[in-house]
Amino acid sequence: MSDDLRDRAASLDAQDELAAHRELFALDDGGVYLDGNSLGALPRHVPDRVADVVARQWGELRIRSWDESGWWTAPERIGDRIAPLVGAAPGQVVVGDSTSVNVFKALVGAVRLADLAGPDRDEIVVDATTFPTDGYIAESAARLTGRRLVPAAPGEVADAVGPRTAAVLLNHVDYRSGRLHDLPGLTAAVHAAGALAVWDLCHSAGALPVGLDAHGVDLAVGCTYKYLNGGPGAPAFLYVAERHQAGFDSPLPGWNSHADPFAMTPGYAAADGALRGRVGTPDILSMLALEAALDVWDGVAIDAVRAKSLALTDFFLECVERHVPGGRVTPVTPRPHAERGSQVSLRCEDAPVVMKELIARGVVGDLRRPDILRFGFTPLYVSFADAERAARVLADVLSVRTG
């Protein structure tokens, strides 16, 4: 039975049009890396590029690099490279700061945009199942803007929104379960109530088509160190739809977002466009590592990534079903493709020790307490053989523990 699955994996890998991309990544340690939804693997060409930024751009050109090496314009330039991966036309995405900081900008900005349309919207609806930082920051945004925070599961959002709703913060893919939410449908429901939709794309950007422009999303934030492989703590991105940019009023109006930053005038005047979302001096080393890392996307269609992602997670679920002793794990990631992101989460009673043993055997996923084994599938570098091997090693670990 096991040989059968290995043959299938080999056949699927042989037909995989993205298979050659794996060579672009540093993955020659013989293990299986299924934690790219937490920290993407290193593209092989990035170390040389970072070395050049450090030794030549900083070390030799020093201050001149703000112009000559394009440091100053990096946030919007890199934003424009991410834009097509999330379905955004140029000029709407800017890179910088952490995801949490960008959630704050986006949510306060959304509330203020709602104010422009009318004064009576005093509620912020937030995905109650969301990654915690979104909820914490939403609470702070609500407190500082005098709004009431209304938690709602994504399935309840259509009922929770109404004439009092200013903005709704939603996660595209649930970090724990891997459930993909209906971005077009929920955005439409939010708009039907006259509110703004703010999406967190941390677990979808680079993993599947998002279609920000096509679906009329208002604002969005996302992470670049997961499926975009930008490196540990690489700066996040902020999307402000073009139609909202003139009214976008950032709660963090740092000098980098000023219309004429080097005039250094005491009065603030916001720049036009996406760079209104900038704040302070960008963290150039982290940012230019990200820029380099984005080269792996050259010529890659996000639809092909999505197709492989679904094939990988389908296959992994099948391998788990076939290999793993009955009842030891329960998939919590939905089976329907329309509801699945690019990870598989398995509930497992003794998840902490199981994940520790998996990692010791070279299969790297991660744990979400108390009982979730989480496996991320990054289509650019994960193979079907990886998926089969991960399920097999998981079965071994669980059999030993069961036995």
Add this chain to the structure above:
Amino acid sequence: MSDDLRDRAASLDAQDELAAHRELFALDDGGVYLDGNSLGALPRHVPDRVADVVARQWGELRIRSWDESGWWTAPERIGDRIAPLVGAAPGQVVVGDSTSVNVFKALVGAVRLADLAGPDRDEIVVDATTFPTDGYIAESAARLTGRRLVPAAPGEVADAVGPRTAAVLLNHVDYRSGRLHDLPGLTAAVHAAGALAVWDLCHSAGALPVGLDAHGVDLAVGCTYKYLNGGPGAPAFLYVAERHQAGFDSPLPGWNSHADPFAMTPGYAAADGALRGRVGTPDILSMLALEAALDVWDGVAIDAVRAKSLALTDFFLECVERHVPGGRVTPVTPRPHAERGSQVSLRCEDAPVVMKELIARGVVGDLRRPDILRFGFTPLYVSFADAERAARVLADVLSVRTG
């Protein structure tokens, strides 16, 4: 006359106990770098350290580095390395985010601390001469917390503060003029009014003793890419005095500041100590470059740095006076040591073209529009010979333009 100054420079360099530190920096391009108050020079050992972070910590250990390479604890660990340079005991400084974002945390935090003491303090006083981002962010903090912003020059602060003042945001050294403000005296005046003092140390950290603990400063922020040589856009730092930490209520309560971040609970519970100032995932590449860069401070006393800084700026002012045609430039940096930071600013009618020509001749300072030539003196790597040469080249440039 010129030879006399060159001899003096040689003699001062020969006696300089910090002279050997210059060898720690990549400065072998034959120029004079007087822009370390904008971007500190590269310490020679940093490229290898960054290469290790990228290739081994990210590329090989990947996700394991959050524990094994100490990524997770970097913000507070690096904070503790900066602490002694600004006169803070351990556990009060955390690194991360930009200066602008930290000004926001500190100022909103200060207003909320003031609220704990009593409800009637509805004003934020801000240095009207400050670096613009501080003013812009202070305005946002005031707006979001329902306070009135009161601009005041540092000399007017003692009169501007009163029973309605919640917090005062001040710059330790003016970025444009290089004027050093009286941190102990102004802090005492702010405290006498029952308000909190928030200091921006961007142009003093690493250049002179600050004495945060000794002078009872409440909160402070600072930059690490100027005199601390952390690299372009290296993360800023936030100081929260130990006595205020339990009451510090961040407006950016990201998951990194949670008491148990990996529990990922929907309710926010702030961590103890300085790490309450953390927000989202730290930008590890920029952050660990900074950590490496701080090695140049091993065994360096900040008092020795200050003594050399004053000797350098004294000598540069003398050289300018002797070399430069009368009336062509006017120093705006105060002569008294107690009022001088670690830069010399010269007003010059045609400053833009003069700075351009200086840079073309290898003397790198910078311009602050419309008419300020700004020269920063970083005692760890600037020599007295540099100071003399810069003044001489400036004289040449101005003579040509005058003639």
